[in-house]
Amino acid sequence: MPIQTAEPIIQMRHVDKHYGQLHVLQDINLEVQKGEVVVLIGPSGSGKSTLCRTINRLETIDSGEILFEGKPLPQEGKELAALRAEIGMVFQSFNLFAHKTILDNVTMGPVEVLHRNRKEAEAEAMELLARVGVEAQAHKVPAQLSGGQQQRVAIARSLAMHPKAMLFDEPTSALDPEMINEVLDVMVELAQEGMTMVVVTHEMNFARRVSNRVVFMADGQIVEQNTPDEFFDHPQSARAKDFLDSIKGH
Amino acid sequence: MGVAEVFTTFGDVYLKSVLSTWLMTAVCFAGGLALGILATVLRVSPIKPLRVAGDVYVQLFRNIPTVSLLVIFVYALPYLGATLSYRTCLLCCVILVVSSFASENFMSGINAIGVGQIEAARAIGLSFVQIIRLIVIPQSLRTTVLPMTNLLIATLLTTAMGSQVPLTPPELTGMVNYVNSRSVAGISAFVVSAICYAGTSVVLGFLGNKLDEKVRILR
């Protein structure tokens, strides 16, 4: 377990957000320690994806505050871009740049944002691609790869920025079943290396095996959070019990 | 009078006519693209009045018949204190019309990128200007090659409006009138002009397809 006394790397305090009438985030309070793997689960529409996306301000919030390394999120401009460069993000739909090769997808951040030398960036990108097992595809374009391969490239693209934390927004939900594990394996490895991760997922096995903490959300609220064993074996709330019952057999 | 005689009698006028048609097509297409880019910038800007102005501009000029615009330029503008040469009137009209379609093409090119790639670019820390330069412009240019080729051919056909005003030399459609009023070779003139239009379209279409094959983005 990570050391609980240090200052949390991500802090959310009394965060609220509305989409019109819909109250998607209601008084969210959440802390993530350095090196911790936090899994967000809950029924669809519970606000877990929105919560994940507020951490690098892809979604704005109405009130409350979000701190990264003790500092409030910048609201715009260079400061915001610099913060985002420190937080990796992996999307459900991969979102690789369609007009760039796999290699260029991975080097774009280091070259354009971190102003690294292209040669060095490419060498490191090749190492990262090898690590996620797609180095043979480096000179293809995204559409030529399978979903699982694309998602692994997306992870490599994030890693190339040497992020201090990574956000995963349902990274396996758009994948065919046989490709889910190749992506999860990469994520497990990252977790074991001590990467700070916030993961929105429906993969309960991953949550149970890898996470330090499970956060259960419903209707825009954090209903309960606990260690994976406690949560899955002894859920406290009725909502969580219903949810776990409904996904049994999956 | 056959096609051969048309060439011996009207050959040099025809040559000038073809060149003038090509030149006008090139000028109108380039001007249309430039104005189309400007209109597109307005339409995607975060400033509401500019967006509305861009939308209105495009709707006006993509829905107005070119003749209707041409008569305004040629006959109405002099009453409003602006007298332009016939050729300038024609070029302005075609450019305005082409620019509205060019902007529509650019907009669908931008729409094809998808929100996800923009968010991914943002998430790795690219600035707004970088996103426009590295993602939006290259992708929208590369996805609009075929529509823009069609627009280029349409521009060529639209310059036929030049036959409605006196031009020296006449462009290809005006040539039919020019030849017809001076000899009995009307049908030959029609055939020659038709071949020039069709030949140019075939070549432009071929080049457009080749370019598209080269730069097309797999999705």
Added chain:
Amino acid sequence: MSANVSMRDALYEAPGPKTQRLVRIGTAISVVLLVAFVAFVLRQFYVNDQLNPKYWSFFLRWTTWRFLLRGFLGTIKVAITAGIIAMALGLLLMLGRISPNRALSAICHVVTDLFRSLPSLLLIYFFFLVIPKYGLRMPAFWMITVPVALAASGVLAEVFRAGVNAVPKGQVEAAMALGMTHGKITRKIVLPQALKIVIPSLVSQLVVVVKDTTVAYVVSYPDLMQNARVLISNYDALVSMYFVVALLYIAVNYATNQFSIYLAHRSDTPVISRVDENPV
């Protein structure tokens, strides 16, 4: 959530306080510029005496509108007739092109591409200037309708072909498995589905046809533009009339386009080949 955000909005993220201030300043400046532009145009009208009521008051008379409306009915008559001919011809060209007969297919391909690559004005000149020299004089209505229809038929053949290509391959395979012939498959399986797919595109092509009819004055056919020219000489009011007529055309074409988008939206089919539109 982000899926239903338009790309237009997605290019800019929710603005921070500095950006909000910049947007406010930009909005103010652009409003000033736009108002200045409109004011300049109005001023040009005013200083050239074009706002004088004598140029506009006759638009209050019913006779003016009746005459314009009659011209507009002429436009509609030509557009609808040309549209129907173009649809029939376009359908035939497409059917010829997809037929297993190589020679027929090649001929239809060439004819389709030829009609697509000629300006409608050139075709109008053919029927107006060239054909009469051989002793064949058609009524003005057909001298404008036939060339407009021919020009549109090439584009429509391509629209139909796109529709046929959009019918899922499995449909044809299933019909073949039942032992149906090529002709029967086309008639019973492919065409009904393809036609449904292309309806919005057919409507949007009507805009091109309406635009093409505006040169009907070349053959002295009384359409909207031609009747406007008559009114101009009657009232000596050129500027106001040409602007009003332009707005009428824009309104009609805009409405047609919106209707086509509505149809596409309702049937959940994209408007195909809008890019083929010839803006003449």
